[in-house]
Amino acid sequence: MNAKQMKSLALAYMGDAIYEVYVREYLLNSGQVKPHLLHQQAVRFVSAKGQATVLLHWLDSELLDEDERKIVARGRNAKSGSIPKNSSVQTYRYSTAFEALLGYHYLDKNEDRLHELMQAAVTFIEEGKKRDE
Secondary structure, three states: OOHHHOOHHHHHHHHHHHHHHHHHHHHHHOOOOOHHHHHHHHHHHHOHHHHHHHHHHHHHHOOOOHHHHHHHHHHHHOOOOOOOOOOOHHHHHHHHHHHHHHHHHHHOOOHHHHHHHHHHHHHHHHHHHHHHO
16 A cells, blocks of 8 residues: 555545544543543544644644655645534644644554654644643
8 A cells, every 4th residue: 555645535534543542542641531531631632723733833843844745735635525513624624634644654654753743743732731721
């Protein structure tokens, strides 16, 4: 399977699942065990707004290389055919691009870079939470 040739929405489909598992494991490792609280905390990480904010930060800070930027552009421009319920179309597209990038690295077996990006996402969201408090 060549991840670079896969459709962006297929990459995003996988990236969504991988990021969700990563966030759940991260929250459990932080000592949280109450299901309702776990869900509330997870939403901060996996929401379209949270993912889009992380991706825009990465683009601004030049964390992504040229190949990653191409994957992001493809993911952002993908036509999903669905209408976002809780976010703007632009936020939804950047969220899809975020997921496509993670899905690409997972399917291409770039485990070190995938972990690095997911950790960077979680760290950025946690720092934002601290700033907001």
